[in-house]
Amino acid sequence: MSFVESEERIALRRAVAEFGAGYGHEYFDAKARSGQKTTELWEEAGKLGYLGVAVPEEYGGGGGGIGDLAAVCEELAAAGCPLLLMVVSPAICATVIARFGTDEQKAKWLPGFADGTLKMAFAITEPDAGSNAHKLKTTVRRDGDEWVLKGAKTYISGVDEADAVLVVAIQRTGPVLVVVPTAAEGLTRHEIDMDLIAPEKQFTLFFDDVRLPSDAVVGSPDQGLQQVFAGLNPERIMGASMATGTARLAVAKAVAYARQRTVWESPIGAHQGISHPLAKVHVEVELARLMTQKAAALYDSGRDRDAGEAANMAKYAAGEAVAAAVDQAIQTHGGNGLTREYGLASMLATSRLSRIAPVSREMILNFVAQNSLKLPRSY
Numbered sequence: 591m592s593f594v595e596s597e598e599r600i601a602l603r604r605a606v607a608e609f610g611a612g613y614g615h616e617y618f619d620a621k622a623r624s625g626q627k628t629t630e631l632w633e634e635a636g637k638l639g640y641l642g643v644a645v646p647e648e649y650g651g652g653g654g655g656i657g658d659l660a661a662v663c664e665e666l667a668a669a670g671c672p673l674l675l676m677v678v679s680p681a682i683c684a685t686v687i688a689r690f691g692t693d694e695q696k697a698k699w700l701p702g703f704a705d706g707t708l709k710m711a712f713a714i715t716e717p718d719a720g721s722n723a724h725k726l727k728t729t730v731r732r733d734g735d736e737w738v739l740k741g742a743k744t745y746i747s748g749v750d751e752a753d754a755v756l757v758v759a760i761q762r763t764g765p766v767l768v769v770v771p772t773a774a775e776g777l778t779r780h781e782i783d784m785d786l787i788a789p790e791k792q793f794t795l796f797f798d799d800v801r802l803p804s805d806a807v808v809g810s811p812d813q814g815l816q817q818v819f820a821g822l823n824p825e826r827i828m829g830a831s832m833a834t835g836t837a838r839l840a841v842a843k844a845v846a847y848a849r850q851r852t853v854w855e856s857p858i859g860a861h862q863g864i865s866h867p868l869a870k871v872h873v874e875v876e877l878a879r880l881m882t883q884k885a886a887a888l889y890d891s892g893r894d895r896d897a898g899e900a901a902n903m904a905k906y907a908a909g910e911a912v913a914a915a916v917d918q919a920i921q922t923h924g925g926n927g928l929t930r931e932y933g934l935a936s937m938l939a940t941s942r943l944s945r946i947a948p949v950s951r952e953m954i955l956n957f958v959a960q961n962s963l964k965l966p967r968s969y
Contacts, residue, residue: 595883599661606640606665615670615839615933622789622936627751631671635662636706641680646688649700655890656681656824660831660882667835668842670933672940674790675709675748677828677948682821683710683756686767690809690817699769702753710769711752712821713743713795723758723765723818728797730759730768730807737807739768739776739800745947749779749793756808757797758818765814767821768806776800786943787936819898823889825948826901830882830908833944837875837908837915840937844868844919847932864922871915878907899962906954909944916941 595603613631621628635641644659645651652658663676684703687695702708719725728741739759749755749772757768770777777800782792808817845868848859858864885900916937920927928935945951959965 593880595661599658602643602658603661603665606662607669609635609638609640610666610669610671613669613671618671618789619787619930619933619936622787626789628671628673628789632673632675632706632709635666635673639704641676641706642704644680645684645700645704646696649688649696650704651700655886656685656827657883657886657890659824660827660886663828664831664835664838664879664882667832668838669835670839672832672836674788674832675711675751677825677832678712678747679703679708679710679752681824681828682712685824686756686817686821687808689820690767690813692805692809694805695769695808708754709748709752711746711749711755711772712825713746713755714758714818715743715745717742717744717794726758726760726765728757728759730761730766732761733801735804737768737802737804739770739797739802742794742796744794745782746779746793746795748790749795750781750791755795756821758814761811763812765818766811767808767814767817768802769808770797770800770802770806774800774802786939788940819894822948823885823894823897823901826905827882827885827889829944829948830878830885830901830904833905833908833912833941834875834879834882836937836941836944837871837878837912840912840915840919840934840941841868841872841875843932843934844915844922847923847926858922867918868922871911871918874907874911875915878904878911881907899958902949902954902957905949906951906958909951912941912944 618628639652640662643652643654643662644656647653659681666673680703687699716726730737730739752772754772755770757770758765759768776798778796779793782794784792848864849857851858882904885897885904888900889897920934923932926932960967
């Protein structure tokens with residue numbers, strides 16, 4: 591087993607890092623604070639093929655795996671441009687359609703994922719279900735040649751930017767995944783007022799007997815449960831990658847400041863009260879990166895069950911690492927850490943979110959306790 595990425599993956603990282611540096615945190619922060627979207631960044635990333643690295647070649651993609659897409663996500667975040675919709679659109683939605691979609695669905699959707707001209711949101715969370723996917727109430731039923739969707743979803747990212755939403759709904763035989771155009775009649779959305787500084791907005795969605803064509807359900811209706819898990823593992827891997835990229839950026843800012851900030855005729859980084867905490871978070875970030883790469887390698891090799899365990903562990907480790915890294919970076923800067931000039935305070939809420947979404951640290955610990963350690967369930 592190799593613990594070193596391939597030369598192709600390393601070259602991809604370098605190229606994306608250089609590309610992301612051309613935009614940087616100041617660009618991203620300015621867009622987010624003004625309520626604008628990072629459209630230029632997304633479109634150029636799509637044209638360069640970075641958004642489609644994991645889409646099969648026959649549909650215009652790079653033919654790589656989730657590990658390649660995760661590398662792109664991480665490097666953009668490390669450059670100060672964490673693209674949340676990368677976690678959703680090319681990772682979850684494109685992966686599900688590529689693995690389970692009909693030939694017609696693949697031909698319809700995958701080329702747009704490959705070049706970034708298509709954005710698709712993902713909707714599973716419901717107001718009354720939370721992390722309990724067994725209590726989903728959004729339903730879909732057959733009515734002649736159509737499907738009829740009814741229910742609600744909440745905390746759905748980027749719906750105002752998306753062309754469609756991949757919705758997890760329930761029918762008689764279990765869950766199914768349904769592609770719903772954002773312009774569909776009967777679909778309404780309400781923006782959730784968040785204190786996050788991010789270009790992507792959060793929404794509650796309402797489906798009031800939304801009528802959809804027969805090909806709206808992805809693949810076979812009896813494969814819904816497999817499709818959900820096929821999408822959630824990439825979601826956790828990508829969430830971990832975005833977190834470790836953000837953590838790397840925070841550590842880099844702190845290290846640069848600790849090298850140049852001089853007090854009592856020596857850089858503050860010479861003092862162990864500064865250097866040891868930074869060294870500790872650096873270790874934690876690198877460990878989280880390694881587990882994320884392991885999860886991606888397992889997923890790309892088709893070992894879904896093992897990938898599920900590793901992806902959850904990676905998501906946990908990355909969430910803890912980024913929260914600690916941003917906190918320590920602010921502490922290293924002292925009062926400067928809370929100014930806009932140094933760009934750290936705006937990362938605080940985002941880093942904290944990594945311990946909550948797309949799955950909370952507590953639910954990951956439940957998963958590890960029950961599946962890895964074979965401990966009894968409490969619920």
